[in-house]
Amino acid sequence: MSGSRWSSWSGAWRFSANFSPGFSAIGCLPILRGANSFAARFSRKPMSQPQTAISPRRDEDFPEWYQQVVRAADLAENSDVRGCMVIKPWGYGLWENMQRILDGMFKATGHKNAYFPLFIPLSYLAKEAQHVEGFAKECAVVTHHRLEADGRGGLRPAPSAELTEPLVVRPTSETIIGATYAKWVQSYRDLPILINQWANVVRWEMRPRLFLRTAEFLWQEGHTAHETEREAREETTRMLEVYEKFAREHLALPVYTGEKSEAERFPGAVQTLCIEAMVQDRKAIQAGTSHFLGQNFAKASGIQFLSRTNTQEFAWTTSWGVSTRLIGTVIMAHGDDDGVVLPPRIAPAHIVLLPVTPKPETREAVLAAVEALAAELRARTYAGEPIRVEIDQRDIGGGTKNWEWIKKGVPIRVELGPRDLEKGSVAVARRDRAPKDKAFLATAEFVEGAAEMLQSIQDGLLARATALRDAHTVVLDSKEAFYAFFTAKNSERPEIHGGFALAHWNGSREVEEQIKADLKVTIRCIPFQGADEPGTCIFTGQPSRQRVLFAKSY
């Protein structure tokens, strides 16, 4: 941008070098930033120079940081349609990778894909009482099927074309799929039905945020019907395990698994299981849910079958889903002050090659070498797939180009210039290290170790996220400690505080509501593991069967 910004950077380098000549780039980084702000105070344009690629930093204003990161990484933007986003190629590439991996896991557990209508008759949605309450307020409704000229050069829905029954744009598909299953199921021999749908859904949210909460979003919804309660419950658990594994192995997200309290349960479900992740402002985010629906929807939709003993029975159903919200979760969990940091497993490109072509006479040779390197890398695999390589030979400044890829979070950046050609080496930078931390590796050595390096980045992200989660997960045994934990020191502009709290709870909804009203803290889940010793509710003194997980959440 401005020349003074760059000179300030180099000034900072000199400054820090005077004090700590032996530091590695990583160790140097905080000092470099500190020195930069120190230097900035004495430069001509003191406050105009961001110290990091993203401004504000996470610790300054996390929500604003998030928005800036989404924009800087070119993942998505707000559209002209209120509450709806345009997912750009880099962001959609993430979704495609998530889709492909999950789809494979669904297939491996016996599911097949199908597609059901976007429009759901109003009467269908009204069939299940709890469901009605849960979704009534947030639906988009189609009332007309034709437009006509309004006489002022515009268009309007034709009054003569009003639908006899309004259609709801699906907020979720339980009802229409239930109605379909009712036709498909006659006998116990027709069960189980194991189907998944990749789709968009609409929930007319009042406060949209890119990826985290938009009026329209993309997801998958699995819908299964079973002969017995036991089978359906097993299915519910199995799919939660799929989500947990996916989050851990592919998104590098350690998650708590557990059951939702009654207050947080999906409308119409008997039991809602979930995976809950912690992001860097220490809030919880529900990253996936799996519902045991009992016979509620089967009864509402008439999914009935003749059993082995010749009796008429209702089927037991489940549903489970994850959405593009996972993209927002990954951004908030792994991103840093220089932008997105992508887990290699889901990165649209694993490696970007940046040809350095300072002189026209060496340009051709460099470009050829880059093409050859790309071919070599693409012939190799990482996590069972060909390594995804992108070449960026756009004619823009090398620094600018490099920073764009840092902000986009590509796991590995490789520079290749004339001097590297002579030495047979490449300059390799990892996104999980400092921006200027480059390793000069022999080309063959780099190619050989590329997949391993990607996995090392993947593992590092999981380790870092796990450390963050564990550092901010506390066991609390008093109401005072609980309130202190979840109260920011600065009430005007709350700093990042709190985290996950494991505490005893008497199981009452009143307590949940009080805590939510006082602190905006909710029960994220009743964990399956590691919290099952009995105790005393810290709010009421009544007995508690186990600790539950509390947090502020998205």
Add this chain to the structure above:
RNA sequence: CGGGCUGUGGCUCAGCUUGGUAGAGCGCUUCGUUCGGGACGAAGAGGCCGCGGGUUCGAAUCCCGCCAGCCCGACCA
């Protein structure tokens, strides 16, 4: 749906109180100098100032109406 605020080039905004038919930075284009580190200089392109009406010789600016969006609450993957 309640309370507050804002609509000015692609983006962020200044100008409005004290009317005289538009400005800055970033971005974009071209040329030159640079370029193994988010470069610099010069020259350009781009706006009926949200929409409609009113006051006035004259409205981005004042008045009325409408529309849209943002922020704070209730709701939510």
